[in-house]
Amino acid sequence: MRKKVKISSSLLLVFMFVILELSLFFFYKDMKPTQNFIYYTAGVLVLIYLLNILLIKISPKADRYLNLIVSMLFSIGTFEILRLDETSGFRQIIWISIGIIVFYLAIFILTAMKNKFNKMFFIVLSLIYILFIITLVLGKTKYGARNWIRLGPIRFQPGEFIKILYIFLQAIYYKNYKRYASIKFGPEIFTLISYSFIMFFFLQKDLGSAVIIYGMMMFSEFVFEKKKYLKYVNLLLAVVMSVVSYYLFSHVRVRVLSFINPWDYMDGIGLQITQSLFAISSGGFVGTGIGLGLPNTIPVATSDFIFSAICEEMGTLVGIAVIMLFIMLISRMFKISLKSNDTFYKVLSFNCAVLFSIQSLLILGGVLKLIPLTGVTLPFVAYGGTSILASFIVLAMVQLSSIEGEVDG
Structure with a gap:
């Protein structure tokens, strides 16, 4: 009361x-x-x-x-x-x-759907890549970033929903961490998948979303990842990628x-x-x-x-x-x-x-x-x-x- x-x-x-x-x-x-x-x-x-x-x-x-x-x-x-x-x-x-x-x-x-999430890792992963490909093929440029899709009178940014799907992907992965970690180089593969998302956002010139994906990956690894070396490797890669991006990408x-x-x-x-x-x-x-x-x-x-x-x-x-x-x-x-x-x-x-x-x-x-x-x-x-x-x-x-x-x- x-x-x-x-x-x-x-x-x-x-x-x-x-x-x-x-x-x-x-x-x-x-x-x-x-x-x-x-x-x-x-x-x-x-x-x-x-x-x-x-x-x-x-x-x-x-x-x-x-x-x-x-x-x-x-x-x-x-x-x-x-x-x-x-x-x-x-x-x-x-x-x-x-x-x-x-x-x-x-x-x-x-x-x-709460009892079905554990089986949806590859479904969510596929949806993310599909949205990236659609954006690269059909995307329109606005304010310098190619991250808009137009369907008739409706315009939307698939990147906003990709970030949500990535959150689900991480939740499914860490919920079933023992199973995925038992696969040879399982955690390393998941990290590479995350980097592929970052590169897709760079190709779209969507720097903010790239930084957000990297941030979610890093914070999750520091809290939930058991392979400690991945955290420090990714921190080093962040520095290297920042320098390389400055020289490779004019928009950066x-x-x-x-x-x-x-x-x-x-x-x-x-x-x-x-x-x-x-x-x-x-x-x-x-x-x-x-x-x-x-x-x-x-x-x-x-x-x-x-x-x-x-x-x-x-x-x-x-x-x-x-x-x-x-x-x-x-x-x-x-x-x-x-x-x-x-x-x-x-x-x-x-x-x-x-x-x-x-x-x-x-x-x-x-x-x-x-x-x-x-x-x-x-x-x-x-x-x-x-x-x-x-x-x-x-x-x-x-x-x-x-x-x-x-x-x-």
Whole structure:
């Protein structure tokens, strides 16, 4: 009963936060308040309610706070996108609606398949290679990366789903580690398979996804792999590959040059990062105010640089709040992994946490000029249908681990 009261109070707090965000729009410079924003806010409130209340009814063992944190994240992102472009904001609400449906469908489907995962290693592996081949053959180039597929009016990034499949592949592998390790050079072969995925992403010029796959491979090996030498060999290979990639791939050199000194390339490759830094600095601690900044001067402000736009108009105060929300989200994912008695769900939730950790670090570090830009998006916050759907599937995987993971196995 006490837990239910806590959840209700937390949900009420999220509702109040969303209503506060709406109120800021009425101070929008030269804005005539319209009913549309009332409808959008009502839509966001309904989505938050569905994401949190239905989960409580489905399973008492699910981690309710994960969904509350996600609700805060997508509400901040949605309102900033609405301010930047009302049409994109409306589409984002539609994608979040679809994402929530996919979230519950994923929990239902994955629960029904929970006894079949052990036999699906080669099926999952085949699906990954099929998606890579389709992307290389039919892929369209956008923002320098050949990682988009167009099917009529629908565009999506197969790479987002490849990362999810890779998480399943690792969970199946480590769940059956003794069987695969008994094969001659079994762990080495699995490592080579992971490197093949990294090379495919390099061929697509999708540096962010390549780094994420490498990160998930390395962290999993440090925690679950029993052959210690593999960890150190892969660390050495990372250094070698980074140097070789710089000289072999021009798009890698471009990212590094724009990171080292973007001010020399403000009219070209350094435009994104310089505009991002200008926006964040002009916002200060409390921001310029909704509608009073110039976030539209930042290239792709609704997706890759949404964090910069948030910091400019809502201030570094809200920017820090977003970072803290991600820290809470990821720490709860790791906590679920630690509590799990089933190796499959332990590895599954662990790699979901690693995925969000690396993805968040890459994009936040990129827009703050701490590391080179890699072209990934901020989960649940940035605009993008594929990113939203993939993020909700990952959330479903973690919730499944919370529900099923305490069963001994």
